Amino acid sequence: MTEERLAELERRLAAMEDERAIERLIASYGPLVDCGEADAAAQLWSTDGSYDVEGWSMRSRADVAAMVRSDAHQGLIGRGCCHFLGPAVVTVAGDDAVAVCESILVLRRGDGFSVSRAGANHFRLQRIDGRWQIVARTTRALDGQAEARDLLATGVAGR
Amino acid sequence: MTEERLAELERRLAAMEDERAIERLIASYGPLVDCGEADAAAQLWSTDGSYDVEGWSMRSRADVAAMVRSDAHQGLIGRGCCHFLGPAVVTVAGDDAVAVCESILVLRRGDGFSVSRAGANHFRLQRIDGRWQIVARTTRALDGQAEARDLLATGVAGR
Amino acid sequence: MTEERLAELERRLAAMEDERAIERLIASYGPLVDCGEADAAAQLWSTDGSYDVEGWSMRSRADVAAMVRSDAHQGLIGRGCCHFLGPAVVTVAGDDAVAVCESILVLRRGDGFSVSRAGANHFRLQRIDGRWQIVARTTRALDGQAEARDLLATGVAGR
Numbered sequence: 001m002t003e004e005r006l007a008e009l010e011r012r013l014a015a016m017e018d019e020r021a022i023e024r025l026i027a028s029y030g031p032l033v034d035c036g037e038a039d040a041a042a043q044l045w046s047t048d049g050s051y052d053v054e055g056w057s058m059r060s061r062a063d064v065a066a067m068v069r070s071d072a073h074q075g076l077i078g079r080g081c082c083h084f085l086g087p088a089v090v091t092v093a094g095d096d097a098v099a100v101c102e103s104i105l106v107l108r109r110g111d112g113f114s115v116s117r118a119g120a121n122h123f124r125l126q127r128i129d130g131r132w133q134i135v136a137r138t139t140r141a142l143d144g145q146a147e148a149r150d151l152l153a154t155g156v157a158g159r
Numbered sequence: 160m161t162e163e164r165l166a167e168l169e170r171r172l173a174a175m176e177d178e179r180a181i182e183r184l185i186a187s188y189g190p191l192v193d194c195g196e197a198d199a200a201a202q203l204w205s206t207d208g209s210y211d212v213e214g215w216s217m218r219s220r221a222d223v224a225a226m227v228r229s230d231a232h233q234g235l236i237g238r239g240c241c242h243f244l245g246p247a248v249v250t251v252a253g254d255d256a257v258a259v260c261e262s263i264l265v266l267r268r269g270d271g272f273s274v275s276r277a278g279a280n281h282f283r284l285q286r287i288d289g290r291w292q293i294v295a296r297t298t299r300a301l302d303g304q305a306e307a308r309d310l311l312a313t314g315v316a317g318r
Numbered sequence: 319m320t321e322e323r324l325a326e327l328e329r330r331l332a333a334m335e336d337e338r339a340i341e342r343l344i345a346s347y348g349p350l351v352d353c354g355e356a357d358a359a360a361q362l363w364s365t366d367g368s369y370d371v372e373g374w375s376m377r378s379r380a381d382v383a384a385m386v387r388s389d390a391h392q393g394l395i396g397r398g399c400c401h402f403l404g405p406a407v408v409t410v411a412g413d414d415a416v417a418v419c420e421s422i423l424v425l426r427r428g429d430g431f432s433v434s435r436a437g438a439n440h441f442r443l444q445r446i447d448g449r450w451q452i453v454a455r456t457t458r459a460l461d462g463q464a465e466a467r468d469l470l471a472t473g474v475a476g477r
Contacts, residue, residue, distance in 0.1 A: 035467035082436035118241035277400035
Protein backbone atom coordinates (compact mmCIF):
# COMPACT_ATOMS: atom_id res chain seq x y z
CA MET A 1 0.00 0.00 0.00
CA THR A 2 2.76 2.44 0.95
CA GLU A 3 4.68 1.24 -2.10
CA GLU A 4 1.73 1.97 -4.38
CA ARG A 5 1.17 5.41 -2.92
CA LEU A 6 4.85 6.28 -3.25
CA ALA A 7 4.95 5.11 -6.85
CA GLU A 8 1.82 7.09 -7.66
CA LEU A 9 3.23 10.23 -6.05
CA GLU A 10 6.47 9.82 -7.99
CA ARG A 11 4.57 9.41 -11.24
CA ARG A 12 2.40 12.49 -10.73
CA LEU A 13 5.31 14.62 -9.55
CA ALA A 14 7.44 13.61 -12.53
CA ALA A 15 4.56 14.46 -14.90
CA MET A 16 4.38 17.97 -13.42
CA GLU A 17 8.14 18.40 -13.56
CA ASP A 18 8.12 17.48 -17.25
CA GLU A 19 5.41 20.00 -18.07
CA ARG A 20 7.13 22.70 -16.05
CA ALA A 21 10.50 22.06 -17.69
CA ILE A 22 8.86 22.59 -21.08
CA GLU A 23 7.02 25.71 -19.91
CA ARG A 24 10.31 27.13 -18.66
CA LEU A 25 12.07 26.30 -21.91
CA ILE A 26 9.40 28.13 -23.92
CA ALA A 27 9.36 31.08 -21.50
CA SER A 28 13.13 31.39 -22.00
CA TYR A 29 12.93 31.79 -25.76
CA GLY A 30 11.86 35.43 -25.90
CA PRO A 31 14.35 36.72 -23.32
CA LEU A 32 17.20 34.79 -24.99
CA VAL A 33 16.60 36.02 -28.52
CA ASP A 34 15.84 39.58 -27.39
CA CYS A 35 19.22 39.82 -25.66
CA GLY A 36 21.07 38.02 -28.44
CA GLU A 37 22.17 34.90 -26.54
CA ALA A 38 22.50 32.92 -29.75
CA ASP A 39 24.02 29.75 -28.31
CA ALA A 40 21.69 29.54 -25.32
CA ALA A 41 18.68 30.05 -27.60
CA ALA A 42 19.97 27.34 -29.95
CA GLN A 43 20.36 24.94 -27.01
CA LEU A 44 16.58 24.98 -26.60
CA TRP A 45 16.51 22.89 -29.80
CA SER A 46 17.85 19.40 -30.42
CA THR A 47 21.00 19.18 -32.56
CA ASP A 48 18.96 18.77 -35.73
CA GLY A 49 15.78 20.41 -34.48
CA SER A 50 13.83 22.61 -36.88
CA TYR A 51 12.25 26.04 -36.68
CA ASP A 52 9.95 26.90 -39.52
CA VAL A 53 8.79 30.49 -39.43
CA GLU A 54 7.42 32.35 -42.40
CA GLY A 55 10.28 33.05 -44.80
CA TRP A 56 12.84 31.24 -42.69
CA SER A 57 13.45 27.50 -42.43
CA MET A 58 16.03 26.46 -39.86
CA ARG A 59 17.14 22.84 -39.64
CA SER A 60 19.62 22.67 -36.76
CA ARG A 61 20.89 24.35 -33.63
CA ALA A 62 23.51 25.99 -35.81
CA ASP A 63 20.78 27.48 -38.00
CA VAL A 64 18.95 28.88 -34.97
CA ALA A 65 22.16 30.44 -33.65
CA ALA A 66 22.86 31.89 -37.11
CA MET A 67 19.37 33.43 -37.20
CA VAL A 68 19.99 35.16 -33.86
CA ARG A 69 23.37 36.41 -35.12
CA SER A 70 21.97 37.53 -38.48
CA ASP A 71 21.97 41.19 -39.46
CA ALA A 72 18.18 41.05 -39.62
CA HIS A 73 17.78 39.85 -36.04
CA GLN A 74 20.60 42.04 -34.69
CA GLY A 75 18.85 44.95 -36.34
CA LEU A 76 15.71 44.18 -34.36
CA ILE A 77 17.68 44.00 -31.10
CA GLY A 78 19.43 47.29 -31.81
CA ARG A 79 16.13 48.96 -32.54
CA GLY A 80 14.42 47.40 -29.53
CA CYS A 81 12.32 44.23 -29.78
CA CYS A 82 10.27 41.97 -27.56
CA HIS A 83 9.36 38.46 -28.68
CA PHE A 84 6.52 38.08 -26.21
CA LEU A 85 5.21 34.52 -25.82
CA GLY A 86 2.15 33.72 -23.76
CA PRO A 87 1.63 30.83 -21.31
CA ALA A 88 2.09 27.51 -23.09
CA VAL A 89 -0.36 24.61 -23.11
CA VAL A 90 1.78 21.48 -22.77
CA THR A 91 0.84 17.84 -23.38
CA VAL A 92 3.39 15.16 -22.51
CA ALA A 93 3.33 11.51 -23.61
CA GLY A 94 6.36 9.65 -22.36
CA ASP A 95 9.46 11.16 -23.94
CA ASP A 96 7.47 13.18 -26.47
CA ALA A 97 5.53 16.37 -25.97
CA VAL A 98 3.53 18.99 -27.83
CA ALA A 99 3.16 22.58 -26.72
CA VAL A 100 1.34 25.56 -28.14
CA CYS A 101 1.18 29.25 -27.38
CA GLU A 102 0.39 32.52 -29.02
CA SER A 103 2.90 35.34 -29.30
CA ILE A 104 3.31 38.91 -30.35
CA LEU A 105 6.39 40.65 -31.70
CA VAL A 106 6.68 44.17 -30.33
CA LEU A 107 9.11 46.60 -31.94
CA ARG A 108 10.17 50.07 -30.96
CA ARG A 109 8.68 52.71 -33.23
CA GLY A 110 9.47 56.34 -32.53
CA ASP A 111 8.74 57.18 -28.91
CA GLY A 112 6.63 54.07 -28.40
CA PHE A 113 6.30 50.52 -29.61
CA SER A 114 4.08 48.74 -32.08
CA VAL A 115 2.92 45.15 -32.56
CA SER A 116 4.37 44.03 -35.85
CA ARG A 117 3.10 40.46 -35.68
CA ALA A 118 0.82 38.12 -33.74
CA GLY A 119 1.62 34.45 -34.17
CA ALA A 120 0.65 30.86 -33.47
CA ASN A 121 3.49 28.67 -32.19
CA HIS A 122 3.44 24.86 -32.28
CA PHE A 123 6.26 22.92 -30.64
CA ARG A 124 7.18 19.26 -30.80
CA LEU A 125 9.64 18.28 -28.10
CA GLN A 126 11.54 15.19 -27.07
CA ARG A 127 13.40 14.19 -23.96
CA ILE A 128 16.93 13.66 -25.24
CA ASP A 129 19.83 12.88 -22.90
CA GLY A 130 17.48 13.57 -20.00
CA ARG A 131 16.59 17.10 -21.14
CA TRP A 132 13.56 18.36 -23.06
CA GLN A 133 14.52 19.81 -26.43
CA ILE A 134 12.53 21.27 -29.31
CA VAL A 135 12.62 18.96 -32.32
CA ALA A 136 10.23 21.02 -34.46
CA ARG A 137 8.77 24.48 -34.00
CA THR A 138 6.37 25.97 -36.50
CA THR A 139 5.25 29.58 -36.28
CA ARG A 140 2.71 31.32 -38.49
CA ALA A 141 1.23 34.79 -38.37
CA LEU A 142 -2.35 35.06 -37.13
CA ASP A 143 -3.41 36.89 -40.26
CA GLY A 144 -6.43 34.79 -41.14
CA GLN A 145 -4.50 31.94 -42.80
CA ALA A 146 -5.73 28.40 -42.18
CA GLU A 147 -2.26 27.11 -41.32
CA ALA A 148 -1.96 29.31 -38.24
CA ARG A 149 -5.37 28.16 -37.04
CA ASP A 150 -4.39 24.52 -37.56
CA LEU A 151 -1.32 24.99 -35.39
CA LEU A 152 -3.48 26.27 -32.53
CA ALA A 153 -6.16 23.58 -32.87
CA THR A 154 -3.75 20.65 -33.07
CA GLY A 155 -1.51 22.10 -30.38
CA VAL A 156 -4.24 22.43 -27.77
CA ALA A 157 -5.38 18.91 -28.62
CA GLY A 158 -1.82 17.70 -27.95
CA ARG A 159 -1.22 16.56 -31.52
CA MET B 160 4.55 8.88 10.63
CA THR B 161 4.96 7.52 7.10
CA GLU B 162 1.18 7.65 6.77
CA GLU B 163 1.11 11.30 7.76
CA ARG B 164 3.91 12.23 5.38
CA LEU B 165 2.23 10.40 2.51
CA ALA B 166 -1.09 12.08 3.19
CA GLU B 167 0.59 15.48 3.35
CA LEU B 168 2.42 14.89 0.07
CA GLU B 169 -0.80 13.80 -1.58
CA ARG B 170 -2.59 16.89 -0.32
CA ARG B 171 0.10 19.31 -1.56
CA LEU B 172 0.48 17.57 -4.90
CA ALA B 173 -3.27 17.60 -5.49
CA ALA B 174 -3.38 21.32 -4.66
CA MET B 175 -0.75 22.01 -7.31
CA GLU B 176 -2.50 19.81 -9.86
CA ASP B 177 -5.72 21.74 -9.29
CA GLU B 178 -4.05 25.10 -9.83
CA ARG B 179 -2.23 23.86 -12.90
CA ALA B 180 -5.37 22.39 -14.43
CA ILE B 181 -7.02 25.81 -14.12
CA GLU B 182 -3.98 27.60 -15.52
CA ARG B 183 -4.03 25.26 -18.50
CA LEU B 184 -7.74 25.79 -19.02
CA ILE B 185 -7.28 29.56 -19.10
CA ALA B 186 -4.19 29.32 -21.33
CA SER B 187 -6.27 27.29 -23.79
CA TYR B 188 -8.95 29.92 -24.21
CA GLY B 189 -7.08 32.25 -26.57
CA PRO B 190 -5.76 29.55 -28.91
CA LEU B 191 -9.21 27.91 -29.08
CA VAL B 192 -11.19 31.03 -29.95
CA ASP B 193 -8.52 32.33 -32.34
CA CYS B 194 -8.69 29.13 -34.39
CA GLY B 195 -12.47 28.88 -34.15
CA GLU B 196 -12.77 25.66 -32.14
CA ALA B 197 -16.22 26.61 -30.92
CA ASP B 198 -17.10 23.37 -29.13
CA ALA B 199 -13.73 22.95 -27.44
CA ALA B 200 -13.85 26.57 -26.26
CA ALA B 201 -17.39 26.04 -24.94
CA GLN B 202 -16.24 22.93 -23.02
CA LEU B 203 -14.09 25.18 -20.84
CA TRP B 204 -17.38 26.33 -19.30
CA SER B 205 -19.91 24.37 -17.28
CA THR B 206 -23.17 23.55 -19.03
CA ASP B 207 -24.84 26.69 -17.73
CA GLY B 208 -21.66 28.70 -17.14
CA SER B 209 -21.73 32.40 -17.93
CA TYR B 210 -19.44 34.76 -19.81
CA ASP B 211 -20.21 38.41 -19.33
CA VAL B 212 -18.14 40.63 -21.58
CA GLU B 213 -19.06 44.17 -22.47
CA GLY B 214 -22.03 44.08 -24.81
CA TRP B 215 -22.33 40.32 -24.72
CA SER B 216 -23.90 38.17 -22.02
CA MET B 217 -23.56 34.42 -22.52
CA ARG B 218 -25.38 32.03 -20.19
CA SER B 219 -24.39 28.54 -21.32
CA ARG B 220 -21.90 26.47 -23.25
CA ALA B 221 -24.19 26.78 -26.23
CA ASP B 222 -24.00 30.58 -25.98
CA VAL B 223 -20.19 30.49 -25.89
CA ALA B 224 -20.08 28.22 -28.92
CA ALA B 225 -22.54 30.54 -30.72
CA MET B 226 -20.30 33.52 -29.96
CA VAL B 227 -17.31 31.76 -31.53
CA ARG B 228 -19.41 30.87 -34.56
CA SER B 229 -20.93 34.34 -34.87
CA ASP B 230 -20.23 36.52 -37.89
CA ALA B 231 -18.57 39.05 -35.60
CA HIS B 232 -16.08 36.56 -34.19
CA GLN B 233 -15.50 34.80 -37.52
CA GLY B 234 -14.79 38.20 -38.99
CA LEU B 235 -12.03 38.71 -36.42
CA ILE B 236 -10.52 35.30 -37.22
CA GLY B 237 -10.59 35.98 -40.94
CA ARG B 238 -8.92 39.31 -40.45
CA GLY B 239 -6.36 37.91 -37.98
CA CYS B 240 -6.81 38.10 -34.22
CA CYS B 241 -5.01 37.10 -31.07
CA HIS B 242 -6.84 36.91 -27.74
CA PHE B 243 -3.70 37.08 -25.65
CA LEU B 244 -4.19 36.19 -21.97
CA GLY B 245 -1.42 36.58 -19.44
CA PRO B 246 -0.42 34.18 -16.65
CA ALA B 247 -3.37 33.59 -14.31
CA VAL B 248 -3.35 33.99 -10.53
CA VAL B 249 -5.37 31.04 -9.22
CA THR B 250 -6.85 30.50 -5.75
CA VAL B 251 -8.47 27.15 -4.99
CA ALA B 252 -10.74 26.33 -2.04
CA GLY B 253 -11.99 22.75 -2.22
CA ASP B 254 -14.11 22.35 -5.32
CA ASP B 255 -14.31 26.11 -5.96
CA ALA B 256 -11.72 28.41 -7.41
CA VAL B 257 -11.16 31.98 -8.49
CA ALA B 258 -8.66 33.05 -11.13
CA VAL B 259 -7.71 36.41 -12.58
CA CYS B 260 -5.58 37.59 -15.46
CA GLU B 261 -5.15 40.53 -17.75
CA SER B 262 -5.46 40.22 -21.51
CA ILE B 263 -5.04 42.12 -24.72
CA LEU B 264 -6.87 41.69 -27.99
CA VAL B 265 -4.54 42.12 -30.94
CA LEU B 266 -6.00 42.57 -34.43
CA ARG B 267 -4.36 42.72 -37.80
CA ARG B 268 -4.35 46.23 -39.22
CA GLY B 269 -2.73 46.82 -42.58
CA ASP B 270 0.79 45.40 -42.61
CA GLY B 271 0.94 45.15 -38.84
CA PHE B 272 -1.27 44.62 -35.83
CA SER B 273 -2.82 46.86 -33.24
CA VAL B 274 -4.08 46.41 -29.69
CA SER B 275 -7.79 47.02 -29.82
CA ARG B 276 -8.49 46.23 -26.16
CA ALA B 277 -6.81 45.54 -22.83
CA GLY B 278 -8.98 43.72 -20.34
CA ALA B 279 -9.42 42.42 -16.82
CA ASN B 280 -10.67 38.83 -16.61
CA HIS B 281 -12.23 37.31 -13.49
CA PHE B 282 -13.09 33.61 -13.45
CA ARG B 283 -15.13 31.55 -11.01
CA LEU B 284 -14.59 27.85 -11.48
CA GLN B 285 -15.95 24.66 -10.00
CA ARG B 286 -14.82 21.08 -10.08
CA ILE B 287 -17.74 19.33 -11.76
CA ASP B 288 -17.61 15.63 -12.68
CA GLY B 289 -13.94 15.64 -11.71
CA ARG B 290 -13.00 18.44 -14.12
CA TRP B 291 -12.53 22.17 -13.51
CA GLN B 292 -15.04 24.25 -15.44
CA ILE B 293 -15.74 27.97 -15.66
CA VAL B 294 -19.03 28.80 -14.01
CA ALA B 295 -18.74 32.58 -14.43
CA ARG B 296 -16.28 34.71 -16.35
CA THR B 297 -16.49 38.48 -16.32
CA THR B 298 -14.33 40.61 -18.61
CA ARG B 299 -14.14 44.40 -18.68
CA ALA B 300 -11.94 46.76 -20.63
CA LEU B 301 -9.15 48.45 -18.69
CA ASP B 302 -10.34 51.88 -19.77
CA GLY B 303 -10.44 53.51 -16.36
CA GLN B 304 -13.78 52.09 -15.26
CA ALA B 305 -14.13 51.01 -11.63
CA GLU B 306 -15.64 47.66 -12.55
CA ALA B 307 -12.50 46.46 -14.33
CA ARG B 308 -10.39 47.46 -11.36
CA ASP B 309 -12.71 45.62 -8.98
CA LEU B 310 -12.31 42.43 -11.02
CA LEU B 311 -8.54 42.60 -10.63
CA ALA B 312 -8.58 43.44 -6.93
CA THR B 313 -11.06 40.75 -5.94
CA GLY B 314 -9.46 38.22 -8.26
CA VAL B 315 -5.97 38.51 -6.80
CA ALA B 316 -7.52 38.31 -3.31
CA GLY B 317 -9.17 35.05 -4.37
CA ARG B 318 -12.71 36.39 -4.00
CA MET C 319 14.23 3.01 1.39
CA THR C 320 10.74 4.38 2.06
CA GLU C 321 12.36 7.13 4.12
CA GLU C 322 14.63 8.10 1.24
CA ARG C 323 11.80 8.16 -1.26
CA LEU C 324 9.64 10.27 1.03
CA ALA C 325 12.45 12.74 1.62
CA GLU C 326 13.13 12.98 -2.11
CA LEU C 327 9.45 13.57 -2.88
CA GLU C 328 9.27 16.26 -0.22
CA ARG C 329 12.37 17.96 -1.63
CA ARG C 330 11.10 17.99 -5.23
CA LEU C 331 7.61 19.08 -4.22
CA ALA C 332 8.97 21.94 -2.11
CA ALA C 333 11.17 23.06 -5.03
CA MET C 334 8.12 23.29 -7.26
CA GLU C 335 6.09 25.08 -4.61
CA ASP C 336 8.85 27.68 -4.27
CA GLU C 337 8.97 28.33 -8.01
CA ARG C 338 5.20 28.52 -8.23
CA ALA C 339 4.93 30.93 -5.31
CA ILE C 340 7.34 33.26 -7.12
CA GLU C 341 5.51 32.89 -10.42
CA ARG C 342 2.26 33.79 -8.67
CA LEU C 343 3.84 36.79 -6.97
CA ILE C 344 5.09 38.12 -10.31
CA ALA C 345 1.77 37.38 -12.05
CA SER C 346 0.03 39.42 -9.33
CA TYR C 347 2.06 42.57 -9.95
CA GLY C 348 0.25 43.79 -13.06
CA PRO C 349 -3.29 43.24 -11.76
CA LEU C 350 -2.43 44.92 -8.45
CA VAL C 351 -0.91 48.08 -9.89
CA ASP C 352 -3.54 48.36 -12.63
CA CYS C 353 -6.32 48.40 -10.06
CA GLY C 354 -4.42 50.63 -7.66
CA GLU C 355 -4.00 48.23 -4.74
CA ALA C 356 -1.00 50.14 -3.44
CA ASP C 357 -0.49 48.24 -0.20
CA ALA C 358 -0.94 44.79 -1.70
CA ALA C 359 1.49 45.65 -4.50
CA ALA C 360 4.00 46.92 -1.95
CA GLN C 361 3.68 43.68 0.03
CA LEU C 362 5.25 41.85 -2.91
CA TRP C 363 8.50 43.54 -1.86
CA SER C 364 10.52 43.10 1.32
CA THR C 365 10.39 46.00 3.79
CA ASP C 366 13.48 47.60 2.27
CA GLY C 367 13.22 46.00 -1.16
CA SER C 368 14.10 48.10 -4.19
CA TYR C 369 12.48 48.76 -7.55
CA ASP C 370 14.68 50.50 -10.05
CA VAL C 371 12.82 51.49 -13.20
CA GLU C 372 13.99 54.16 -15.57
CA GLY C 373 13.56 57.52 -13.94
CA TRP C 374 12.28 56.08 -10.68
CA SER C 375 14.28 54.53 -7.86
CA MET C 376 12.22 53.03 -5.04
CA ARG C 377 13.94 51.76 -1.93
CA SER C 378 11.20 50.34 0.29
CA ARG C 379 7.67 49.03 0.42
CA ALA C 380 6.58 52.53 1.32
CA ASP C 381 8.20 53.85 -1.88
CA VAL C 382 6.41 51.25 -4.00
CA ALA C 383 3.08 52.12 -2.38
CA ALA C 384 3.79 55.82 -2.96
CA MET C 385 4.50 55.14 -6.63
CA VAL C 386 1.12 53.40 -7.03
CA ARG C 387 -0.60 56.32 -5.26
CA SER C 388 1.29 58.96 -7.24
CA ASP C 389 -0.53 61.30 -9.60
CA ALA C 390 1.48 59.86 -12.48
CA HIS C 391 0.36 56.28 -11.81
CA GLN C 392 -3.22 57.24 -10.90
CA GLY C 393 -3.34 59.11 -14.18
CA LEU C 394 -2.46 55.90 -16.03
CA ILE C 395 -5.19 53.99 -14.18
CA GLY C 396 -7.77 56.65 -14.91
CA ARG C 397 -6.86 56.65 -18.57
CA GLY C 398 -6.74 52.84 -18.77
CA CYS C 399 -3.51 50.86 -18.42
CA CYS C 400 -2.32 47.28 -18.47
CA HIS C 401 1.07 46.34 -17.06
CA PHE C 402 1.26 43.03 -18.89
CA LEU C 403 4.01 40.70 -17.66
CA GLY C 404 4.83 37.46 -19.44
CA PRO C 405 5.54 34.04 -17.90
CA ALA C 406 8.55 34.27 -15.57
CA VAL C 407 11.64 32.07 -15.68
CA VAL C 408 12.47 31.33 -12.04
CA THR C 409 15.67 29.91 -10.53
CA VAL C 410 15.69 29.09 -6.83
CA ALA C 411 18.76 28.41 -4.67
CA GLY C 412 17.80 27.81 -1.05
CA ASP C 413 16.22 30.97 0.32
CA ASP C 414 17.33 33.09 -2.65
CA ALA C 415 15.88 33.26 -6.12
CA VAL C 416 16.20 35.09 -9.42
CA ALA C 417 13.37 35.55 -11.88
CA VAL C 418 13.12 37.23 -15.24
CA CYS C 419 10.33 38.13 -17.62
CA GLU C 420 9.50 40.52 -20.40
CA SER C 421 6.60 42.93 -20.19
CA ILE C 422 4.65 45.47 -22.16
CA LEU C 423 2.81 48.53 -20.93
CA VAL C 424 -0.44 49.02 -22.81
CA LEU C 425 -2.28 52.35 -22.54
CA ARG C 426 -5.64 53.44 -23.82
CA ARG C 427 -5.34 55.81 -26.75
CA GLY C 428 -8.51 57.09 -28.38
CA ASP C 429 -10.80 54.18 -29.25
CA GLY C 430 -8.03 51.62 -28.91
CA PHE C 431 -4.84 50.97 -27.02
CA SER C 432 -1.16 51.34 -27.80
CA VAL C 433 2.03 49.76 -26.49
CA SER C 434 3.97 52.54 -24.86
CA ARG C 435 6.84 50.38 -23.60
CA ALA C 436 8.35 46.91 -23.81
CA GLY C 437 10.61 46.01 -20.92
CA ALA C 438 13.04 43.54 -19.40
CA ASN C 439 12.37 42.72 -15.74
CA HIS C 440 14.94 41.15 -13.42
CA PHE C 441 13.90 40.13 -9.91
CA ARG C 442 15.98 39.08 -6.92
CA LEU C 443 13.86 37.45 -4.23
CA GLN C 444 14.38 36.07 -0.77
CA ARG C 445 12.34 33.88 1.47
CA ILE C 446 11.74 36.10 4.50
CA ASP C 447 9.50 35.03 7.38
CA GLY C 448 8.51 32.01 5.29
CA ARG C 449 7.27 34.07 2.33
CA TRP C 450 9.00 34.97 -0.95
CA GLN C 451 9.54 38.70 -1.28
CA ILE C 452 11.21 40.87 -3.92
CA VAL C 453 14.42 42.36 -2.59
CA ALA C 454 15.47 44.01 -5.85
CA ARG C 455 13.64 44.52 -9.13
CA THR C 456 15.27 46.22 -12.08
CA THR C 457 13.29 47.12 -15.19
CA ARG C 458 14.67 48.63 -18.39
CA ALA C 459 13.02 49.42 -21.70
CA LEU C 460 13.85 47.09 -24.58
CA ASP C 461 14.97 49.99 -26.75
CA GLY C 462 18.32 48.61 -27.82
CA GLN C 463 20.22 49.52 -24.66
CA ALA C 464 22.78 47.04 -23.36
CA GLU C 465 21.46 47.19 -19.81
CA ALA C 466 18.08 45.73 -20.76
CA ARG C 467 19.77 42.90 -22.62
CA ASP C 468 22.01 42.17 -19.64
CA LEU C 469 18.95 41.84 -17.40
CA LEU C 470 17.51 39.18 -19.69
CA ALA C 471 20.76 37.26 -20.13
CA THR C 472 21.64 37.13 -16.45
CA GLY C 473 18.06 36.48 -15.44
CA VAL C 474 17.63 33.39 -17.62
CA ALA C 475 21.00 32.15 -16.36
CA GLY C 476 19.68 32.51 -12.81
CA ARG C 477 22.20 35.17 -11.83
